[in-house]
Amino acid sequence: MSGHGTPIPMTSRKGAPLRGEAHVPGDKSISHRSLILGAMAVGETRVTGLLEGQDVLDTGRAMEAFGAEVINHGGGEWSVHGVGVGGFAEPENVIDCGNSGTGVRLIMGAMATCPITVTFTGDESLNGRPMGRVIDPLALFGTQSVGREGGRLPMTIVGAKSPVPVRYVVPVPSAQVKSAVLLAGLNAPGNTVVIEKEATRDHTERMLVGFGADLSVEDTDEGSVITLVGQPELKPQTIIVPRDPSSAAFPVCAALLSEGSDVLVPNIGLNPTRAGLFYTLQDMGADLTFENMREEGGEPVADLRAQYSPNMVGIAVPPERAASMIDEYPVLSVVAAFAKGQTVMKGVKELRVKESDRIDAMAQGLRAAGVEVDEGPDWWTVTGAGFGNVEGGITAQSRLDHRIAMSFLIMGLATNKPMSVDDGGPIATSFPIFEGLMTDLGAGITRTNV
Ligand code: S3P
Numbered sequence: 001m002s003g004h005g006t007p008i009p010m011t012s013r014k015g016a017p018l019r020g021e022a023h024v025p026g027d028k029s030i031s032h033r034s035l036i037l038g039a040m041a042v043g044e045t046r047v048t049g050l051l052e053g054q055d056v057l058d059t060g061r062a063m064e065a066f067g068a069e070v071i072n073h074g075g076g077e078w079s080v081h082g083v084g085v086g087g088f089a090e091p092e093n094v095i096d097c098g099n100s101g102t103g104v105r106l107i108m109g110a111m112a113t114c115p116i117t118v119t120f121t122g123d124e125s126l127n128g129r130p131m132g133r134v135i136d137p138l139a140l141f142g143t144q145s146v147g148r149e150g151g152r153l154p155m156t157i158v159g160a161k162s163p164v165p166v167r168y169v170v171p172v173p174s175a176q177v178k179s180a181v182l183l184a185g186l187n188a189p190g191n192t193v194v195i196e197k198e199a200t201r202d203h204t205e206r207m208l209v210g211f212g213a214d215l216s217v218e219d220t221d222e223g224s225v226i227t228l229v230g231q232p233e234l235k236p237q238t239i240i241v242p243r244d245p246s247s248a249a250f251p252v253c254a255a256l257l258s259e260g261s262d263v264l265v266p267n268i269g270l271n272p273t274r275a276g277l278f279y280t281l282q283d284m285g286a287d288l289t290f291e292n293m294r295e296e297g298g299e300p301v302a303d304l305r306a307q308y309s310p311n312m313v314g315i316a317v318p319p320e321r322a323a324s325m326i327d328e329y330p331v332l333s334v335v336a337a338f339a340k341g342q343t344v345m346k347g348v349k350e351l352r353v354k355e356s357d358r359i360d361a362m363a364q365g366l367r368a369a370g371v372e373v374d375e376g377p378d379w380w381t382v383t384g385a386g387f388g389n390v391e392g393g394i395t396a397q398s399r400l401d402h403r404i405a406m407s408f409l410i411m412g413l414a415t416n417k418p419m420s421v422d423d424g425g426p427i428a429t430s431f432p433i434f435e436g437l438m439t440d441l442g443a444g445i446t447r448t449n450v
Contacts, residue, residue, distance in 0.1 A: 005425065006425075007422060007423035007425060008423055008424045008425045008447060009395075009420060009421065009422055009423065009424070009447065009448035010405070010409060010420065010421050010424035010435075010445065010446065010447055010448055011412065011418050011419070011420040011421075011445070011446055011447075011448045012408075012409040012410070012411075012412030012413055012418060012419055012420075012443065012444055012445045012446075013412055013413070013418035013419075013444040014258075014412075014413060014414060014415070014416075014418075014444065015258075015413070015442070015443070015444035016260075016442040016444075017258055017259060017260030017261045017262070017308070017442065018251070018254055018255050018258045018261040018262075018263050018413075018441040018442050018443055019261065019262060019263065019441065019442055020263065020264070020440065020441050020442075021263070021264045021265070021266060022248070022251035022263055022264070022265045022437055022441060023243070023266065023267075023437070024243045024244055024247040024248050024250075024251065024265060024268070024431070024437065025049075025051045025052070025053065025243065025244060025247060025430075025431060025432070025433060026049040026050050026051040026076065026241035026242070026243060026244060027051065027203075027241055027242050027243065027244040027245070027246075027269050028051050028053065028055060028056065028102070028244055028246065028247075028430050029102065029175070029201055029203050029274075030203050030207070030239075030241050030242065030269070031047075031050050031051040031053075031056040031059075031241055032055070032056055032059050032100075032102050032103055032106055033106070033179075033203055033204060033207050034047045034050065034078075034080070034207075034239045034241060035047070035050075035056065035059050035060050035063050035070065035078075035080055036059065036063065036106055036107065036110050036183065037207055037208070037211050037234065037237075038063075038068070038079075038080030038082050038236065038237070038239075039063040039066060039068035039070075039080055039082045039083060039088075039110075040082055040083075040084065040085050040087075040088075040110060040183075040186065040211075040234050041080075041082040041084070041211055041234035041235060041236045041237070042082055042083075042084045042233055042234065042235070042236070043081070043082065043235070043236035044079050044080070044081050044082075044236050045079065045080045045082060045236040045237050045238070045239065046077070046078075046079050046236075046237075046238045046239070047077070047078045047079070047080070047239045047241060048076060048077055048238075048239070048240045048241065049076045049240055049241040049242070049243070050076055050077075050078045050241055051241065051244065051430070052076065052432065053428060053429050053430045053431065053432050054098055054099065054100075054428050054429045054432075055097075055098060055099060055100035055102065055103055055429045055430060056100075056103075058096065058097050058098040058100055058103055059097070059100065059103040059106075059107065060078075062091075062095045062097065062103065062107050063080065065091035065092070065093065065095060066083070066088040066089055066091060066111065067083045067087065067088060067089035068080055068081060068082055068083055069081035080236075082234070082236060084233065084234070085186045085187050085231060085232065085233065085234055086113070086114055086186075086187040086231070087114075088110070088111050088114040088116060089116065090116035090117060090118070091116075091118055094119045094120070094121055094154070095107065095118055095119065095120050095121070096120075096121050096122065097120060097121070097122045097126060098122055098123055098126065098429070099122065099123050099125055099126055099355060099400065099402075099426060099429045100122070100126065100429065101126060101129055101176060101354070101355070102176055104120050104122060104126060104131070104153070105131070105134045105176040105177070105179070105180050106176065106179050106180060106183060107120070108120065108131070108134050108135075108138065108157060108180055109134065109138065109179060109180030109181060109182070109183035109184045110183040110184070110186075111157065111159055112138040112141055112143040112157060112159055112160065112163075112180075112183075112184040113141050113142075113143070113159060113160050113163035113184045113185075113186070113187035113188050114159040114187060115159055115160075115161045116159050117156060117157070117158045117159065118156070118157050118159070119154060119155070119156040119157075120153055120154065120155050120156075120157070121153050121154040121155075122153050123400060124400060125355050125356065125399070125400035125401065126153060126355075127148075127152055127153045127154065128152060129152070129153075129353060129354075129355075130150065130151055130152070130353055131147060131151045131152060131153060131155055132150075132151030133151075133171075133172060133174065133176075133177050134176070134177055134180045135147070135151055135155070135157075137166065137168045137170075137177065137180070137181045137184075138157070138180065138181075138184055140164075140166040140168065141160045141163045141164060141165075141166055141184050141185075141188055142160030142161070142162060142163050142164060143157060143158065143159060143160045143163075143184070144157070144158040145157045145158070160188075163184070163187060163188040163189075164188060164189075164190075165185060165188040165189065165190040165191055165192045165193075165230055166181065166184075166185070166188070166192055166193075167192075167193040167195075168181050168192075168193070168194050168195070169195045169196075169197070169222075169223075170194060170195065170196045170197075172350065173196070173197075173198040173200050173322070173323045173326075173350065174200060174350065175200035175201040175202075175203075175204070175273075175323075178194055178196055178200060178204065178226070179204040181194050182194055182204055182205070182208065182215075182226065182228055183204070185228045185230055186208075186213070186228070186230060186231070186232065186234075187230065187231060188230045188231070189230050189231055190229075190230055191227050191228065191229055191230065192227075192228045192230060193225060193226065193227050193228075194225075194226045194228075195222055195223050195224065195225050195226070196223050196224050196226070197222075197223035197224075198223075198320075198323055199224060199273055199323060199324075200273060200323045201271065201273040201274055201323075201324075202217075202271070202273050203271070205217060205226060206298055206299070207237075207239075208228065210237055210239075210298065211234040211235060211236075211237055212232060212233070212234055212235040213228060213229070213232045213234060214228070214229035214232060215227065215228045215229070239297065240296065240297045242267065242268070242269030242296060242297065242299050242301055243265075243266075243267045243268050243269060244268075244269070244430075244431075245268050245269055245270065245271075245274045245275060245277070245278070246274070246327045246328060246403075246430070247430065247431045247434075248265045248268045248304060249277050249328045249331050250331060250406050250407075250410055250431070250434065250438070251263055251265055251306070251437065251438065251441060252265055252278070252281070252288065252304055252306040253281075253306075253331045253332075253334065253335050253410050254410045254413055254438065254441070254443060255306035255307060255308065255441075256281065256286050256287070256288065256306055256307075256308065256309045256312070256335060257308075257309075257334075257335065257338055257387075257410065257411075257413055257414040258308060258413050258414060258443070259308055259310075260308055261306070261307060261308045262305070262306075262307045262308070263305070263306050263307075263441060264291075264303055264304070264305050265303065265304040265305075265306065266303040266304075267296075267301055267303065268301065268302060268303070268304050269299050269300070269301055270290065270293075270299075270300045270301060270302050271299050271300060272300075272324065273323070273324050274324055274325075275324060275325075276321040276322070276323075276324030276325030276328070277325040277328035277331075277332060278290070278304065279321070280315070280317050280321065280325060280332060281312075281332075281335065283315050284312040284313055284314070284315050284335070284336075284339055284343075285309065285311055285312045285313055285339075286306070286309045286312055286335075287306070287307040287308070287309045288304065288305070288306050288307075288309075289304075289305045290302040290303070290304060291303040291304075291305055310387050311340075312335065312338065312339040312340070312384075313339050313340050313341050313384075314336055314339045314340065314341035314342045314343040314344075314382070314383070314384050315343060315344075316343075316344040316346075317332070317343065317344065317345050317346070319346045319347030319348075320347075322345075322346075322347045322348050322350075326348070326350055326351070326354075327354075327403060329345060329348060329351055329358060329359075329362075330358050330361075330362050330403045330404055330407040331403070331406070331407045331410060332345070333345070333362045333366060333373075333380070333382050333407070334362075334366075334407050334408075334410055334411040336382035336384055337366060337369075337371040337382055337384055337385065337390050337411065338384055338385070338386065338387050338390060338414055339384035339386075340384055340386050341383070341384060342381050342382070342383045342384070343381065343382045343383075343384065344379070344381050345379060345380050345381070345382075346378065346379040347378060347379070348378060348379065348380070349377055349378035352377075354401070354403075355399075355400060355401035355402065355403070355404075355426070356399035356400065356401035356404055358401065358403070358404065359375050359380050360375075361396075361397065361398075361399050361401060361404045362380075362404065362407065363375050363380060364396075364397070365394065365396035365397070365404075365408055366382065368394045368396070369390065369391060369392045369393070369394050369396075369411070369415060369419065370385070370390060370391035370392070371383070371384075371385060371390060372385075387414065388416070390411075390414065390415045390416065391415060391416050391417060392411065392412060392415025392416055392417040392418065392419045393415070393416070393417030393418065393419070394419065394420070395419075395420040395421065395422055396408040396419065396420070396421050396422070397421075397422050398421045398422060398423045398424065398426055400423075400426050401426060402426040402427045402428075402429045402430045402431065403430075404421075405421045405423065405424050405426055405427050406427055406431065406434060408420075408421050409421060409424070409438075409445055412444075412445075413443055413444065413445075418444075420448055424447070435447075
């Protein structure tokens with residue numbers, strides 16, 4: 001859906017210790033892929049624990065527009081009756097991906113080698129984001145497109161009628177780009193090869209193998225070489241979606257920052273391409289442990305236990321870890337504000353093209369709240385003032401960005417004065433139960449005007 005209606009101002013304040021268990025929703029990346037790959041398989045895919053956030057619901061609606069049947073059985077149980085690789089029908093209407101970069105870029109890839117024409121749009125945030133990074137490699141398959149200036153949505157894509165396979169070196173560390181090329185490669189004859197120099201989340205590769213595609217990954221001097229044999233028949237799967245580490249980051253960081261807290265966040269996917277924040281927090285001295293480590297559905301999973309950690313110190317985050325925690329820098333910058341010393345975050349220019357320019361969005365709010373932040377095109381530093389020394393007392397702009405809204409609300413649980421955000425509405429894109437889950441733990445988070 002484009003836009004999300006009336007703004008929902010929210011406020012958070014210091015209060016009781018956080019206690020209990022935080023059952024965060026299903027992984028957003030895996031949820032999108034479950035619906036898209038389910039729609040490209042022949043037969044019925046069953047999905048348990050799907051994230052029912054707006055981003056994923058928009059992808060589900062898009063799959064229906066392409067001819068798949070998407071059924072909500074309730075309680076996080078969904079099924080998708082797929083139409084097979086190359087079987088997408090031409091949608092009768094514009095595909096609106098709302099706020100979701102993952103949704104639109106993966107769907108563009110999935111339809112790019114089908115003989116159909118599709119127009120995509122989104123909300124104000126999504127329509128400002130670069131699509132050239134996906135359109136350029138899709139053109140190599142024979143796809144044509146026309147969009148707004150700067151490769152922005154709305155954009156119409158004419159799928160390749162006689163697709164050819166491609167060999168593509170991904171120029172930016174982006175799982176969305178990698179995945180779009182692989183999904184397009186599914187309906188091209190022969191081998192599509194994607195090379196990535198920096199490892200990004202690998203859910204598409206893992207899930208394609210699960211759906212029966214012939215895909216191999218080789219580590220070479222050039223980087224990771226992913227080879228996909230085109231035109232497989234994907235077999236429907238039963239998928240249990242692990243809980244989202246990017247959502248877990250919020251109750252975990254809230255517990256680290258709130259005096260006396262002890263919170264368990266069970267069943268969190270700890271795929272190494274996603275878990276960078278938790279190792280970074282441990283490096284900073286956080287009292288954060290992984291309990292009951294196990295493997296579920298091909299993904300490593302653990303229960304995270306986070307306790308109040310007043311002695312954290314700033315660190316230089318290893319830049320090679322950036323891709324594995326790219327969505328977690330906003331909330332990390334909040335933790336850094338309470339640590340002692342400087343936290344240095346380098347190699348993060350991708351943060352500037354997310355749902356918002358996340359460096360700018362956080363820097364502005366942090367500075368207004370009394371925190372020292374320095375920034376360059378692909379780096380930023382936060383100089384922590386230590387617990388008890390961060391003033392707060394401002395209203396931050398969430399800029400249609402769920403993670404910015406949630407980060408500032410977590411911050412307000414430890415600042416001297418409450419923190420507000422102008423609009424908590426975007427939180428529903430990825431973490432619709434955030435407010436209830438946090439208040440059940442004891443957090444002082446409220447809607448400002450209600
Ligand atoms: C995602 C990839 C990342 C991430 C996004 C989800 C995915 O984006 O920021 O939230 O599911 O593939 P990029 O691929 O643009 O880095």
